Amino acid sequence: MPDSPKTIRRGDYAPPAFLIDTVDLDFALDPMATIVRSRLAFRRNPAAAADAPLRLDGEGLTLLEARLDGEALPESRRQLGADGSLTITDAPDAGILETSVRIAPERNTALSGLYTSGGNFYTQCEAEGFRRITFFPDRPDVMSRYSVTITADRARVPVLLSNGNPDGSGDAGEGRHWARWVDPHPKPSYLFALVAGDLVNVPDSFTTRSGRKVALNIWVRRGDETRCGHAMDSLIRSMKWDEEVFGLEYDLDVFNIAAVSDFNMGAMENKGLNVFNTKYVLASPETATDGDWQGIETVIAHEYFHNWTGNRVTCRDWFQLSLKEGLTVFRDQEFTADQGSRAVKRIRDVRGLRAAQFPEDAGPMAHPVRPDSYIEIDNFYTPTVYQKGAEVVRLLHTRIGPVAFRRGMDLYISRNDNQAVTIEDFVGAMQDASGTDLTPFMRWYDQAGTPELTVEDSYDPATRRYTLTLRQRTPPTPGQVEKQPLPIPVAMGLLDDTGAALPTRLAGENAAQPGTRVLLLDGAVQDFVFEDVPAPPVPSLLRGFSAPVRLKGVPQERLRFLAVHDSDPFVRWDSGQQYAAAFMLEQVARVQRGEAPGFAPALADAVANTLASADADPAFAAEALVLPGEGFLADQMEVADPEAIHQVRRHLRRQIGTHCGAALLATYQALTETGPYRIDGRSIGRRSLRNACLAYLAAAGEDGVALAAAQYRAATNMTDQLAALALLADAETPAREAGLAEFHAKWRGDDLVLDKWFSIQAMSSRPGTIAAVRALYAHPDFDLKNPNRARALIGAFASGNPLHFHDSSGEGYRFLADAVIALDPINGQTAARLIGPLGLWRRQWVERGALMRRELQRVLDTPNLSKGSFEKASKALQ
Template identity: 70%
Template structure:
């Protein structure tokens, strides 16, 4: 009888149930004999009883999809009665001594592994992905991050098929074997958890370089790619070398192996993986040429390469005790990669991009059915908790901690954290304690940021006493209820602020206010007139701010000296006007371009060339999702209509100025990826986007010309995006021409799918359904799934939320199909359906019906079950 996840729910793992491992592993010796259908893995484990753990009568080993061939303890075969198979695929071994050697041999099938977890085949090459629980798909092991061991890995394979054999650590020998096979051995001198184990084998070529550390050691660097992609690795290699130098200079952290390898694969569930000495990357975050990669792609490569390299210390040398501590490595390392990237170019524009990303992904997560603290209290499937909350909000928490202890205190705290916990698996408390001990700042209450879910709402009131010159600023905070946490305590909120006079000049009083209670007053003396408060400068805390008037927001958008507040005030002003227009649309009143908004656009254009990158950000209207998030009940149809109206109205009103800028900003030399060149392209394409919506069709003609003559993918794709939204006769020709030119290039083809999935046209869903049947669509490739299905469901709210409910049905059908192929990707696709409470009653009922239909499927994976069941229970 087939059971369903609904009638046989998987167990919930709780943080409060953590117990130290009963046995520790000191040394691991692995031998992998690679074969597509039948890889043999021999493992020799040196184990000992953990004196810090409760006594155990049996050794528990995790395993999944493994065929056991043999099992020996201290050289003797184990009798069957001492080995008990577990229901989850693992083993229990009774009667083990305090110290012993366990030898096992298993058989696995990489070619049948569509989960892309453990050891799998992609394009004839072997790759591993072991985070979070993939190592158990390679061999039987206590697969948990607090079991750290030193690994020696020997790989053997057919030399013709796999001339390259890579693993963690340093190379330690290689040679030939009979029958055209060969072997290579790798030794990692540093203890690591099993999730950091890696093997890469296949027909790959290396782009090589070297880096000399501050102590004078030369590290051999290599990026391994398919033949023909060697010329697309330059930016990734440059990003790696700059990351290594920056980590030495900023944190005193030097790389600790003789080699650093990166391997790129097109079939990958994640962006990249920080395996010790052998990072495995999605090709999306390695390969870039001007004709195939956009400016955003180049920026993404720099971010992800630095992120994975920085994990060498914050994640690898010091790792997580358990998966509830995931933000210990991810939140901290996201903060570090953000800091690095800001140092490489415009820190202000980088900060705006980070905030946009946080608001687009994490704020809705905090308000949805999967809301969880930065450190969760429970999970069913850990892969569901690789979330914006753990990563992006976790980084914001580290940023606030740095603000509280100061830059020097934070550096001292990092030094103490590494020195105290090197080669250990630790907790978030250990990190916070190191910061507290090094700085002397009490962080006890601050730790609530790790424990409470939800986005705090910060409200401002102010008053001025002209007789005394006293200005009073009242700040209050509250956090809405989230699943399992109906009541919230106040959290310490650092509010970096300033006061702006009527003349636009700064007044005395700038600094950081610390709001620790539900409400506090802050007073400023000696002011001649009431100022306008500039709050959350640099986005000093991940909160929602309200209480400023439209007049104050408009003033700040024009005069504030802080780039974030200037940008954010303009965004809030635009949201308020858009919400007013939504009411007009609902009442069938004619829509108008608000003069205040037009004045803001004009002011931006007046100083457009002061900072083109900032101007491009400030010209961009708030997204449909962001506007909907400000409404008690979302109205995707009305919000879409209003945003499209405003884009057309702004494009028409300022067509002349946009056209002049578009022409002036054209590239006339070789493609460059410095901040100035990227900023010019961003502004030029922002102008084109508005011109494409303007009356008269001149913008579409410009887009067609830019598409046909563009010398880089950034400009070509911007033009194609304008055409794809239109009814222009040039649309189909451009899409066909783009496909014809780039159909052999996977990453570029992903862009082709995504542009069509996110089109504003009314027939987009029909187009997306047709593209699922396209010869170039592959449900087994996560990049392609994200580019088409993910882009439609998460990036096209008006079409996904079509009143017919067909968008919901399409996504549910896709999740069901994916769950049979790759459960991690399937679970991650559920998210948009989980936002049913944000919609009106009719749409919400349709979304719930599709969630229920997914839940009824026999054999639903535990990850998809968790996402769907929590969404329904919300």
């Protein structure tokens, strides 16, 4: 790598010099020598500079021929750049450029562009993979209509798929055949897709609200057909929901999904031909956990919803990535909430946000939802762009209300259909549809960091006035020391001392507002005065988690009260979590002083109360039972102490398991399943609650571990079996090695299930885990080239095992750096995404921080490091 690879800056955006109206592609597929012929109808962009050359991106292409308007293009008029690009000098204002290139999909271990997996051909073009297929202005604001012809050996490659609608097929002679696909809608190159190989389809259909029948197909390897039912059902429900909730109807004759195990991402929304990681398609009770089933539903919905929020309306440049991703995450969250428990869905989304995005906002890779610069765009497919981006969309939804938000969506689509636009276009549509000035909300897109919201209050019995004072502060982040106040919608209510709702009439209002109302904090500090309040109230704040902020300053006794009495399920859950976290951090401080951690009877009381009312909503009860995680606790500390945190959490789990053992066991036994496996919300909730009880019982001692071993042997579904095996993987019991060996022998032929086997061992807290992880890295079934397997072992250890990753010897850091260095020349994108945990060195003790910096520097010093890994490592060290 050069010392200073090129930085791309948002402020330098310029329109493309040329536009491409139509693209005709011809593929002659061969694993080692695929020939791609391209015919581009180009014209000069009137919005760009008049003297700019025609420049086409390219990477790893062997140019065989170039013709301009039917004539061979002499070398004097074309230039191949060091970056692989092709520049045409003296290009006319309009014309036809034809090129022929050769590529080798079999050698493409980066899995970007056209590559092979299991003998089949697949593409991944987002963000900049199309340039690995043919020469093209590979940027999202060049939108074209595509016609694609594919030719291949009929016996080895019987299925030929691309974007759009089928437009003919036939015999090509010499044992080969061809198929043509035409996409009537203009799209950017990152949405191009091709899938070809020996695949089988699971067919179905959907009739749109206007009466069009759409053919649906899920394409998988032979033998996987029986595991596609849930994915197809999720697709059909997504199509119906998008029509009913947003009025958006599918616009092609066919919708194809293809599943592949070698895939850098979860899935990709290519127009009419979504390519999915098998993890988010294949499921059966024997092989998939409840979390897998729910993940499939979410990701299928997400990629389908992109058809309008991402495909028909796309982003002008990659800085606008959250325009499509944040909005579509919000849409898939709403879809999933409508399928089951909205409260539990919200809790799980917030738990994920706090686990992944809040630490990112507090670390060296902190960046706004709309970044200002990047070296490698693949590094910005982050929790901030996706999850925080969705929260910003939710802020707008909360501010203007669901009716105005729907009007805004209609306006956004109608104004911008078949265009590449910016975040301003989205916010502007919401503003125009609602009549509300949303300009201040743009700060959420352009300012990094997680705001801290602190609370003070007072009550005047003489005037019956209650004053709620809210303050906000956003800590400095790299490149943004000074922060402006953000508009923060605070959904809230007031409770009396029995938990009953009080009226919430602000000074100057004529009538009290019933139930939950939304306050808008838009300054650094603001007083909200409520009138005619009969007694000192308890404020319930951030109901439904109305803004992605850290709430501080709530007294412990209030948290206990809200955890029992609040009518808002999110606040009830979160208050319990915040109370437990505060107590746990107090015990961490005791351990750091050399004292033994204590126990609060209130924690046992909370567990008992939760179990007593669990039948009403077992999924919520399961969420309420789980103590705050080690990563969440570390995120609350200025300097984390992984050993002390782990010791405290293990101690409290043991104490709860002991104090509440009878109630936990009774609940566990009452939830034993006798009928067939079901994936409805209540059934999933009951299994989740049962396994949460089992975890406490196993933490309490040998009887609980024996119960886990019995569950492992008797389990009839993967959810219960894996939950039990994960507990055994943490225990000192002969059942541990027997269970792991049996599981491996049974499932070594199923990649997705074997990934789980690697992960539960990587996250074990047992002594010797680092050596075990290195042994697994050398295991015959470990494949560094497969992103799923790399994430299952390396990622699970570095991100999911803080105790051993932060081992004082530095061995955990060394293992991660070794893995990144080995993986980078194979797949730089996946390698870069694994670096993140090393970047949190500032939050560790000085000695650990020095060890982490040493490993980061070792990564950075690696010759020929990819741009993505260079960017991650160099920023982490700054």
